[in-house]
Amino acid sequence: MGYSDTFLGNTAIHPPVIAQNELDKFKTNGLEASQYMLDYSNYSVFQNPFRKFPYFTIANIDGELFKHVTRKELFSGKGDKWSKDSRIPKEHQLGRELYTAERSDFDKGHLTKREDVQWGAEDDEAISAAESTFFFTNAVPQVDRLNRGIWRRIEDYILHHEVVKNSLKISLFTGPILQENDxxxxxxxxxxxxxxxxxxxxxxxxxxxxxxxxxxxxxSQKRKLEERRIVRPVMRGDDEEDLFMNFKDAETYQVRVDFIEKIANLKFAEANELFQDDTPEELIFSNVDVRNEAIQDITQIDLKLIL
Known part of the structure; x- marks a missing residue:
């Protein structure tokens, strides 16, 4: 079973709504958007067939039913088995051809983390859910400093120090910001x-x-993508707004959801927010890039999440 919008109770938390111009692309190309909402175990993916990466993933996480399973225990001990999803055309998803290409100095970055969906009434349910995260539809290229760094530490903090430790339930949405000038x-x-x-x-x-x-x-992984020459420099006109021009040394920051809505061109379900920072956008952007220094300990980060 994939994502459930009533997982937290009677108030439905619907998936994010993408912009109308993105929905129009499906019709223009003779595609049905609903066919690209793919259900996996305890999570779902909305695949973007035009960029060949997900718009987003949406997961239900149950800390009380979490099972401790090591990565080596998956796939009968045969290691990771990444594959394309046969429910949609192969040409609408990127697989080994991307991650083995020359200069592919990046990881297959899980959007829905393996451990996040690693829960169920029985161990085999948790194992099956964990294995279902190894589809290329659940991956986007991430440099190691991001995928294995502070982004991962925040994920681990949320899962182990909040959700599992306190037997909580949460719904977690994750995605890349896909822009025309990427x-x-x-x-x-x-x-x-x-x-x-x-x-x-x-x-x-x-x-x-x-x-x-x-x-x-x-x-953000802007700095590392450019430093390692994984991407070509983006040339913009003098009158074109550059959302990334003020990036400096930083890692991962907490922001208001309406800020994410604006830059990702998505609409999320309404809810209360404890985080009310009104920092100007340029200062938020200047504090979201992966930096070179040693990664700080997660306990030093002031998360206003469930504390």
Whole structure:
């Protein structure tokens, strides 16, 4: 079973709504958008067939039913088995041809984290759910400093220190920010130029004192993509707004969900927010890029999530 919008109770938390111009692309190309909402175990993916990456993933996480399963226990001990999803055309998703291409100095970054959906009444349910995260539809290229760094530490903090420790339920949405002016990967894939996203977001829904709350996070890999020459420099006109021009040394920051809505061109379900920072956008952007220094300990981060 995929994502359930009533997982947290009677108040339905619907998937994010993408912009109308994106929905129009499906009709223009003779496609049905509903066929690209793919259900997996405890989560779902809305695949973007035009960029060949997900618009977003949406997951239900049950801390009380979480099962401790190591990565080595998956796929009968034979290791990771990434594959394309046969329910949609192979040409609408990127697989090994991208991640083994020349200059592909990045990871297959899970959007829905393996452990997040690793729950169920029985161990085999949790194992099956964990294995279902190894579809390329659930992956976007992420440099190691992001995928294995502070972004992962925030994911681990939310899952283990909040959800599992306190036997909570949450619904977690994750996605890349896909923009027309994203940079080109330096290596064509099957003679096609692939644009790689700079930024990623998370929106978490949870109950606090019986009321629905949400909070958002934003991070970037712009600096590392450019430093490693994985992407070609983006050339913009003098009058074109550059959302990334003020990026400095930073990692991952908590932001208001309406800020994510604006830059990702999505609409999320309404809920209360404890985080009310009104920092100007340019200062938020200057504090979301992956930095070179040693990663700070997660306990130093002031998360206004469920604390």
């Amino acid at each position: 940079p080109d990967f330096v290596t064509p894939v099957k003679d096609e130029v692939i644009k790689l996203p700079y930024m990623f977001w998370k929106v978490i829904y949870y109950l606090k004192n019986g009321e629905l709350h949400r909070t958002g996070f934003l991070t």
